[in-house]
Amino acid sequence: MTVIRRLKNLSTGNAGETPPIVFRAKIFFFLVCLSLLSVDGWQAWKNRTVQLRDTETTMVNMxxxxxxxxxDTLKAADLILSGVIELMAADGLTEKMKPRLHQLLKSRVAELPxxxxxxxxxxxxxxxxxxxEVLFSNNVNDRNYFQYxxxxxxxxPYVGPLVKNPAGAWRLTVSRRINNPDGSFGGVVLAAIDIDYFRNFYNTFNIGESGLIILGLNNGTLLVRRxxxxxxxxxxxxxxxxxxxxxxxxxxxxHTAPSTVDGKDKINAYRHFNQFPMFIAIALSKDEVLDGWIDDTLRHTAAILILILILAVLGNWLLSQIKLRLETEAKLVIAHDNLDQLNKHLQNLALEDGLTGLANRRHFDIALNEEFARALRNRETLGLIMIDVDWFKQYNDIYGHRAGDDSLRRIADMIKAVPQRTGDLAARYGGEEMVVLLPQTTLESAAIIAERLRADIAALDIQHAASPLTIVTISVGVAVIRPSLQSDTPDQLVEEADRALYIAKAKGRNNVARSDEVKTETSLS
Structure with missing residues (x-):
């Protein structure tokens, strides 16, 4: 019964409350959804970190x-300048040499874009x-490279600031000094590099709409910008x-820092040339770098949310099924509990005397057999008090059966108080006869209990005109047996108590007689 009640409480909880198992299932679904979001968030952040790291690596390589x-571009130009100086040092710049040198310079320009x-x-x-084709006629003694x-x-080699030619095109100059044989200044050999060459080359790189490439001198002068x-x-x-x-x-x-132009974060990578006093700098918009990551994250998050929604729908359905099952089980448990209570009640009715409330004869027979078997098994004593109401037939004749029933109920109430231990049993044996079964009791103790019971019932002072004592009294027979052989039977105890009851009546009623008195009477006879 206790187990069933616990099961019922575990399944249904208190009235109006969510059943514990349903609550735990909700917590489980919540943790699953939270885990999915956490894993997706962690993966998204990890992908973001990887995206930025890979971008930085790409920019460093770029x-x-x-x-x-x-x-390499400047070195190629410088190698030509070095070759021209060596040629002039070896052969001199004579009028005969100029056409040859002109063809050489012309062919080198054609070869290098x-x-x-x-x-x-x-x-x-x-x-x-x-x-x-036509010799340049302007004087350049005011140019930075010439003055240097x-x-x-x-x-x-010397890399000077950009210059704009007469046609308006920007040129980057790489130059070397020419010395006279005495070491004095003899002039300059100059290579003009087309800035469009760098600009066109930089345009081949995908740097996004907000990206930036800068080529500059180490002194801070900007040469080329994309x-x-x-x-x-x-x-x-x-x-x-x-x-x-x-x-x-x-x-x-x-380095990542806000742009001085638009204030948005830019990822910057820079590197100095190894041979010339120049540097290259690249800047990419952090927002543009993360555009792909944002799109992927939104797709993944949408997929996770759809999955969570599906789980929520399925989970809600499953929870409703669990709750319905629990409610059904709870109803079955309650029904089982009520049925068990009803069975116990019916069982009690079947084993209880309807008039007195004492155990009935069937109940007494069952208990007697069980206690007798226990006494035989444990070699213990088993006592029995047999009670009979004196002159009860005459009482009914004078006062009526209803008064007789009331009298029996009052006597039964006194007898009910006798059992104090597990195994003790008070029962109606039949008619006005009642018994008290007392396991593990000596004859002396049973006789004391019987005498006290006799006196208590006499003290009820129930008037009985047909009795010589003028009140309702009882006669009591007491017997105790210690079964030791398999041939011993419970009937032996009942017979001894009945004989003792007979002796008590023979003494004039309102007496207690013990089974050892029966043996004495028999021996005297």
């Missing part, structure tokens, strides 16, 4: 490639030989944070 390309022109300038700034070589004895705007050519980059804080201090690196 910066390295562009720097190498710039180095980055070259816009090659020039040999004298100490006054006029062209002596160049790669043009004139004022410095350094014979190495996207190209004429106004930016020659700009001073020294106050730009990325140049000031990073490019000037490191050979290469990456």
């Amino acid at each position: 910066a390295r490639a562009l720097a190498q390309h710039g180095d 980055q070259l816009a022109g090659l020039f040999v300038l004298n100490a006054d700034g006029y062209a002596m030989v160049d790669s043009n 070589h004139r004022d410095h004895a350094d014979l190495g 996207p190209f705007f004429d106004k930016y050519v020659g700009s001073d980059l020294r106050k730009v944070p990325i140049f000031r804080d990073y490019v000037t201090k490191n050979h290469d690196g990456t």
Whole structure:
């Protein structure tokens, strides 16, 4: 019964409350959905980190490639300049030599797409030989590269600021100093590199709509910019944070910072040329880099949300089925409980005397057999008190059966108080006869209980005109047996108690007689 009640409580909970198992199932579904979102969120953040890291790696490699390309472009031009100087040192620049040198310069410009022109300038700034069809006639003694070589004895290559030719095209100059035999300034050999060469090359890279590529001198002068705007050519980059804080201090690196133009985060990568005083810088919009990641994340999140929605629908259906099953089980448990109670009630009715409320004869017979078997098994005593109401037939004749029933009920109430232990049983044996079964009781103890019961019933002072004692009394026979043989039977105990009851009546009623008195009477007879 206790187990059933616990099962019922576990299944249904208190009235109006969610059953515990349904509550746990809801917690489980919630944790599953939360886990899916957490895993998806963690994976999305991990993909974002990988995306940014891969982008930085790509930008570093791109910066390295562009720097190498710039180095190679300038180096190719410088090698031509070195060759021209060596040729002039060996053969001299005679009138006979000029046509040959002109063809050489012209062929080199045709071979290298980055070259816009090659020039040999004298100490006054006029062209002596160049790669043009018509000799360049303008004086260049006011140019930065010319003044640098004139004022410095350094014979190495010099990369000067951009210059704009008469046609309006920007040129990057690489030049070397020409010395006279006495070491004095003899002029300049110059290579003009077409900026469009770099610009067209940079346009082949996918840097997004907000991306940026900058080619500049180490002194902070901007040479080439993609996207190209004429106004930016020659700009001073020294106050730009990325140049000031990073490019000037490191050979290469990456850095993410807000743009000074639009304030949006840019991922920057930069690298200095190995052979020339120049650097390349690349900037990509962080938002554009993460566009693909955002699209993937939205798709994954949408898929997870759809999955969660499906789980929610299925889970809700499953929970409703579980709840319905629990409610059905609870009803079955309650029905079983009620049936069990009813069975017990019917069983009690079947084993209880309807008039007195004592155990009936059937109940007594069952208990007697069980206790007798236990006494035989454990070699213990088993006592029996047999009670008979004195002159009860006459009582009914005088006062009526209803009064007789009331009298029996009052006597039965006194007898009910006798059983105090498990195994003790008070029963109506038949008519006005009642018994008390007392396991593990000695004859002396049973006799004391019987005497007390006799006195208590006499003290009820129920009037009985047909009795010599004028009140209702009882006669009591007491017997105790200790069964030791399989041949012993419960009937032996009943017979001994009945004989003792007979002795009590023979004494004049309102007496208690013990089974050992029966043996004494028999021996005397």
